[in-house]
Amino acid sequence: MQYTTNSEKETKKLAEKIAQWIRQAHYINVVALTGELGAGKTTFVQGFAKGLGIKDKIISPTFVLIRQHLIPKTKKILPAGRQVLFHVDLYRINSFQELGLKEILKNPDNVVLIEWAEKLNYLSPKNSKKIIIEKLEGDKRIITID
Ligand code: ADP
Ligand code: MG
Numbered sequence: 001m002q003y004t005t006n007s008e009k010e011t012k013k014l015a016e017k018i019a020q021w022i023r024q025a026h027y028i029n030v031v032a033l034t035g036e037l038g039a040g041k042t043t044f045v046q047g048f049a050k051g052l053g054i055k056d057k058i059i060s061p062t063f064v065l066i067r068q069h070l071i072p073k074t075k076k077i078l079p080a081g082r083q084v085l086f087h088v089d090l091y092r093i094n095s096f097q098e099l100g101l102k103e104i105l106k107n108p109d110n111v112v113l114i115e116w117a118e119k120l121n122y123l124s125p126k127n128s129k130k131i132i133i134e135k136l137e138g139d140k141r142i143i144t145i146d
Helices: 008-024 041-051 101-106
Strands: 002-005 030-034 066-070 084-089 110-115 128-135 141-145
Touching: 002 008, 008 041, 008 128, 008 141, 030 041, 041 084, 041 110, 041 128, 084 101, 101 110
Parallel strands: 030 110, 030 128, 084 110
Antiparallel strands: 002 141, 066 084, 128 141
């Protein structure tokens, strides 16, 4: 599926909808985000988090690599256990071992959004969705759900 957005706000709205859709898709708990710097990956996570009722300010984990946000009770992703959103940014990292990412991904109770996910080669299409954001002229973006 492919969408065009023309502003940051539209991308957030779309991400919010996708979050609501993923809430119903029991088998998906990982969202792999791909797109150049400034494409809108962090913006997407902000909209997605809003769709899960998260009120925290979502800022880029470029330096801390991983941030965690609690999903409020009423917006928990099914199955009912999924209560934490992990926001991961792999831009600056070349060795994933210390990150503990495999452990985080292995736990089906976690919802994991990963920026620069193309750096990982072990994501399974069984439980992950790929989102590709292409930056066009101005504020236009093409967002593909693979
Ligand atoms: P990334 O995480 O991919 O590096 P960010 O989400 O941090 O990108 O930044 C995207 C930038 O592009 C923001 O400054 C945002 O306001 C701007 N922007 C302009 N148009 C759009 C759009 N259609 N979708 C998302 N972001 C947009
Ligand atoms: Mg980012």
